[in-house]
Amino acid sequence: MCGIAGILHRDGAGAVGAEMTKMLQAMKHRGADSTGYALYGQPSDSIVMRFKLAEANGPRGFEFSERLERHRNEVDSRLQKIGASVQRIEGETEYAYRAEIRYDGDLKALADYVEDVPGCEILSLGKSLEIIKDLGDAETVAHQYGLGQFSGTHAIGHVRMATESDVDISGAHPYWAYPFADVAVVHNGQLTNYHHWSRRLERGGHRFQSECDSEIIAVYLAQKMAEGIPLETAMKMSLDDLDGVFTYMVVTSDSLGVAKDEMAAKPLVLFESDDLVALASEETAIRAVLPQEIDTYDPYEREVLVWTR
Amino acid sequence: MDAVTAPTAMGGRRAYDARGLVEPTVETPKVSEIDGDRAVFDAANLSTRQINRELRWLLYEEKISDVTVNNSGAKHSLAVAILRRCRLTINGSLGYFGLGLIDGPEVVVNGRVGWSVCENMMSGTVVIQKNAGSTTGAALRGGDLVVKGSVGARTGIDQKGGLILVGGNGGANCGFMMQRGVQVYCGDIGPGLGDSMYDGRIFVAGSVTSLGVDCIEAEMDAADEEYLDRKFGLYGMERPDVFRKFVCGRKLWNYDNLEPGERKLVL
Numbered sequence: 248m249c250g251i252a253g254i255l256h257r258d259g260a261g262a263v264g265a266e267m268t269k270m271l272q273a274m275k276h277r278g279a280d281s282t283g284y285a286l287y288g289q290p291s292d293s294i295v296m297r298f299k300l301a302e303a304n305g306p307r308g309f310e311f312s313e314r315l316e317r318h319r320n321e322v323d324s325r326l327q328k329i330g331a332s333v334q335r336i337e338g339e340t341e342y343a344y345r346a347e348i349r350y351d352g353d354l355k356a357l358a359d360y361v362e363d364v365p366g367c368e369i370l371s372l373g374k375s376l377e378i379i380k381d382l383g384d385a386e387t388v389a390h391q392y393g394l395g396q397f398s399g400t401h402a403i404g405h406v407r408m409a410t411e412s413d414v415d416i417s418g419a420h421p422y423w424a425y426p427f428a429d430v431a432v433v434h435n436g437q438l439t440n441y442h443h444w445s446r447r448l449e450r451g452g453h454r455f456q457s458e459c460d461s462e463i464i465a466v467y468l469a470q471k472m473a474e475g476i477p478l479e480t481a482m483k484m485s486l487d488d489l490d491g492v493f494t495y496m497v498v499t500s501d502s503l504g505v506a507k508d509e510m511a512a513k514p515l516v517l518f519e520s521d522d523l524v525a526l527a528s529e530e531t532a533i534r535a536v537l538p539q540e541i542d543t544y545d546p547y548e549r550e551v552l553v554w555t556r
Numbered sequence: 557m558d559a560v561t562a563p564t565a566m567g568g569r570r571a572y573d574a575r576g577l578v579e580p581t582v583e584t585p586k587v588s589e590i591d592g593d594r595a596v597f598d599a600a601n602l603s604t605r606q607i608n609r610e611l612r613w614l615l616y617e618e619k620i621s622d623v624t625v626n627n628s629g630a631k632h633s634l635a636v637a638i639l640r641r642c643r644l645t646i647n648g649s650l651g652y653f654g655l656g657l658i659d660g661p662e663v664v665v666n667g668r669v670g671w672s673v674c675e676n677m678m679s680g681t682v683v684i685q686k687n688a689g690s691t692t693g694a695a696l697r698g699g700d701l702v703v704k705g706s707v708g709a710r711t712g713i714d715q716k717g718g719l720i721l722v723g724g725n726g727g728a729n730c731g732f733m734m735q736r737g738v739q740v741y742c743g744d745i746g747p748g749l750g751d752s753m754y755d756g757r758i759f760v761a762g763s764v765t766s767l768g769v770d771c772i773e774a775e776m777d778a779a780d781e782e783y784l785d786r787k788f789g790l791y792g793m794e795r796p797d798v799f800r801k802f803v804c805g806r807k808l809w810n811y812d813n814l815e816p817g818e819r820k821l822v823l
Contacts, residue, residue, distance in 0.1 A: 509747075511690060511709035511728050514671055530630035530670055531651055538629070540648060543668055544687045545708040548728040548746055 248408045250277035251420075251433045251515075252527040253496045254536070255401035255503040255554055259522075260289065264389065264397025267404045269535040270527055271385035277528060278408030281419035282388045283380030285431035285498055288399040290375040293334060293347045294428070297370040298322065298361070301342040302415045303382045315342065321364045322346075329360050339392050343370075343381070343416075355426035359454075368417060368456050373429035375399070375500050380419040400556060401503050403496045405433040412458040421498075422465035425454060427472060429500040434461035435528055436493030436513045444489070464495050482506045482551045496526070504553035511548035518543045524554050584609040588623075595620045599634075599648070600627035607634055615642055630670065635663070641680070652689070655682055658699075671708070674701045677718065683791065690727060693720045696737060702791050709746065712739045715756060721787060729768065731758050731802075740784065742796050753804045759784065761796035772805040 252270040254263060267284055300318045301311075308314075319336065322344075326333050331350035338344050350357060358369050371378035377397075381388045385406065389395060405420035412418040424430035438444075441460040444467060449455070453466045464485065471481035482497065482504055492512035497504045505526060507515060517526045518533050518541050525533045530543055546552060582605045588597035595614050599607045607625065614620040621642045628634055628648035635644060636653065641660040649667035659678035668686035672694050679699040690708030693701045698718040706724030710732055717737045725743035731750040737757075744762035751768020757780070758771075767773075780801060788795035 509728070511746075514689065516670070516689070529632075529651060530649060530668070531632070534630045540667060542686060543649075544706065545689045545727075547725075548709060 248277045249420075249435045250274035250406045250528040250532070251403065251435045251494065251496055252405075252532050253401070253403040253433075253498070253503050253505065253525070255524040255556065257522050257524065257554070257556060260398050260400050262395075262397070263287070263399040263402040264394035266536045267402045268385045268389040268394060270525075270532040271404045271406050273532045273535040274406050274527065274529055275384045278406045279384045280409045280414045281380060281382050281407045281416065282385045283378065283405045283407070283419045283421050283433070284388070284394065284402060285371070285376060285378050285404070285421040285423075285433070286394070286397050286399050286402045287375045287429075287498065287500065288377065288397065290500060292349065292374070294331075294350055294372060294374055295377050296346040296348060296361075296372050297343070297378055298346070299343045299368050299370060299416055300364075300366045302417070303340075303342060304415060312341075318364050318366060319344065322361055322367060325360050325364065326350075326357070329357050331357065339379075340381070343379075343392075345377070354428055358426050362454070369423065369425070370416075371423040371431065372426075373500070376423070376429040376431060376498075378421050378423055378431055380405075380416055380421065382414065382416070382419075401498060403431065403433050403498050403503070405435075411437065411460050417457040418459045420459075420461055422457075422459075422462045424465040424469035424472075424497075427469045430465070430469065430472070430497065432461070432465040432468065432495055432497045434464055434493055434495040436491060436495070436508070438463055438489055438491040438493060440490040460491075461495075464489065464493070464497075468497060478502065478504060479551060479553045482553070486549050486551070494528075502553055502555045504551065505546065506551045507546055507548060509549050511545075515546055516543050517546055517552075519554075582606055582609065584613045586610070586613065588614055588620075590614075590618065590620065593620055594622040594624075596624040596626065598626045599631070600629060604631050604633055607631065608636065611635055611638065611644075615640060628667065630667075632670070635661075649686070658682075668705065669703075674699075677701065679718075687724070693718075696720060700787070700791075702793075704793070706743065712737070715739070719787060721791065721793070723793060725762065728765075731756070731771070732768065734758070738783070740787070740799070742793075750802050750804070752808060755804055758802040759799040760802065761799050764800070764802075767802065770805045770808040771802050774801045774803045776801050 331348040334347040336346040420433045421431040438460040444463045493508045494513040494515045516530045588595040624645045626647045630649040630651045632651035633653045637657045639659045644663045646665045650669040652670040656675040661680045663682040665684045669688045671689040672691045675694045681700045683702045687705035688703045688707045692707045692711040695714045696718045697716045700719045702721045704723040709727035711730040713732045715734045715737045719738045721740045726741045726745045728746040729748040734753040734756045739758045741760045747765040748768040750771030
């Protein structure tokens, strides 16, 4: 089933970590296999790179900790070799890390070089985007990664009931739109032309980290943006190019967008005010941050909506 | 069956049984203020099962005939399977599957409703003051369902009777596989109207994006006009002057094409 949520403060910042946790926890019944966040903090000169070196539920084997430490040091070394200035690398869990770097070069080259380290997957890269995802419900993940204090401008999130691929962090949403900084996607639905698009995009030089059909949307939009197509136009094109049922949200450093397929088969409830946009698969999620009576509506089929701060 | 508990987002603990069903042992809260045959209670801090148990206690044990529920908070599956005549006022919004399987109540929802409100409703009246989500009135069998705002996709899917009256717009595939009854839309309607419908009437005052398979436009007649006048008057809504009428073209498979023995099997 899965559930998706988004929130955007039109002016200023808010406690988007805590807000998104409330929204996602209110939709726990839509899937508690994994929970993920794409949070946008205040932009800085540094690039934040979130990455993992192992799966949360993967086999450990002998010398697991030592192997992770070696791989972590290899990531550090490769970042420096490619010309990045590493300010810090912090372990958030046993297997997930947050690095702050300064780097002016090609992000694709950096991502490809770092992901060549065994077990390494970059979850996000950006000056304001941070993707955090792990197994369990929202309160579990928020507690694990200390998201309650995260202040920012906008965010999207996802609770997953795994259907098409494994229960692991790679299959969890949001997906970073490799190799573009600060772009992420969450999706509720099923894409039926997944293999067609994955083959086509791989031929174009893109990489996939999971078997999850939803990753296609992030990479598809990244490809369109690489061709110079504006985000909203790319989203409209996706309505014809992607086959299946879907409601997806995409976020950039200053925008939040949503698109629905032509059948409007997947739910979305939307609330808009002068200072806030909140949307989710269920109104209960919006009520978790706005408990008062509010006016909401369901966007229609083939609707593409984008809000920019 | 043994129950386990888990922390909630609100800080309390919620019970689940071995099948994962929430609150298997919840008790009726009995928090209503009762005044003669009227009762009112605040649902803000109650769970779905507590609200439904409170309603059933009031309506079936205390024989209250007029109940007001405040702060329904968009919770799912509220006020379902109420099978008696009564008045029910809900001040707040409903989540998914609200008011399903009801037979007889007169309901007013001062808020919006999520997907599949009044699914399989048998009789009574339901007036929703704001918008409704998709599959509104799915498999409606009787009664009047009035939405003063707009509705989502597949409204009245598999409708088998009754009326769905919409003050605003409708989404894609409204009236899909409709079998009987009436749908009225004062605003515009999305693509695929009445796709694969078997019978029934659909009236639209605004624009129609496209008709579904085997849905055709038909002439309005005096009985249609009288019916619309009466229903709009009944619910105090302003009637658009001009409606277009859509019905089944009967080119596809239809119940009437069946042999009597086959029809018995289907029905």
